[in-house]
Amino acid sequence: NAGVTQTPKFQVLKTGQSMTLQCAQDMNHNSMYWYRQDPGMGLRLIYYSASEGTTDKGEVPNGYNVSRLNKREFSLRLESAAPSQTSVYFCASSEGRGTPRETQYFGPGTRLLVL
Amino acid sequence: DQQVKQNSPSLSVQEGRISILNCDYTNSMFDYFLWYKKYPAEGPTFLISISSIKDKNEDGRFTVFLNKSAKHLSLHIVPSQPGDSAVYFCAASVRGAQKLVFGQGTRLTINP
Numbered sequence: 001n002a003g004v005t006q007t008p009k010f011q012v013l014k015t016g017q018s019m020t021l022q023c024a025q026d027m028n029h030n031s032m033y034w035y036r037q038d039p040g041m042g043l044r045l046i047y048y049s050a051s052e053g054t055t056d057k058g059e060v061p062n063g064y065n066v067s068r069l070n071k072r073e074f075s076l077r078l079e080s081a082a083p084s085q086t087s088v089y090f091c092a093s094s095e096g097r098g099t100p101r102e103t104q105y106f107g108p109g110t111r112l113l114v115l
Numbered sequence: 116d117q118q119v120k121q122n123s124p125s126l127s128v129q130e131g132r133i134s135i136l137n138c139d140y141t142n143s144m145f146d147y148f149l150w151y152k153k154y155p156a157e158g159p160t161f162l163i164s165i166s167s168i169k170d171k172n173e174d175g176r177f178t179v180f181l182n183k184s185a186k187h188l189s190l191h192i193v194p195s196q197p198g199d200s201a202v203y204f205c206a207a208s209v210r211g212a213q214k215l216v217f218g219q220g221t222r223l224t225i226n227p
Binding site: 004040041042043044045048058059090092101103104105106107108109 | 119121147156159160164166204206208215216217218219220
């Protein structure tokens with residue numbers, strides 16, 4: 001039982017390049033989330049998916065797109081990377097329909113550097 | 116606009132003593148609060164939570180206190196152990212809202 005897995009662990013991009021961060025969970029959770037963590041800023045919600053087939057914007061969605069491929073997988077895409085997107089990205093999942101009272105389980109993170 | 120603030124970036128405590136981590140919030144609509152713990156190169160893990168209808172919640176060595184009038188919560192760890200060295204995030208949510216709002220985090224170091 002791996003929980004929440006993320007790939008890649010680390011990535012370096014040049015400005016303007018695109019990439020997709022992958023996330024998968026094996027806990028049969030309905031809700032999934034993407035956060036970014038920046039020094040002095042805590043974790044900020046980028047996008048979330050309350051259930052398969054639905055996605056909604058969080059606090060900082062600009063420059064990102066997401067796809068809830070199926071119940072297990074939730075990907076985050078950067079179409080044209082910018083240095084401001086240098087960050088650590090965390091994927092998380094929770095059991096129900098996204099009520100924050102549920103525990104969110106986090107993946108180990110993807111460290112992204114945009115030059 | 117930082118709605119959840121952890122004003123101490125770091126805290127150092129001797130092993131066996133009490134660690135107190137603080138968190139302030141500005142949004143009076145927050146009604147559920149959580150603490151997460153994060154080790155280096157790992158994702159955050161849930162530690163303890165409290166609903167606004169309570170003023171205290173205890174789980175083993177960890178106790179969270181909520182002072183709604185002061186819009187302040189704190190996490191007490193007693194006794195502190197070396198394995199408690201980590202970054203601690205407080206988070207809050209509004210009833211019915213999807214997202215958690217996180218504080219900046221406090222790095223706790225437990226010294227032997």
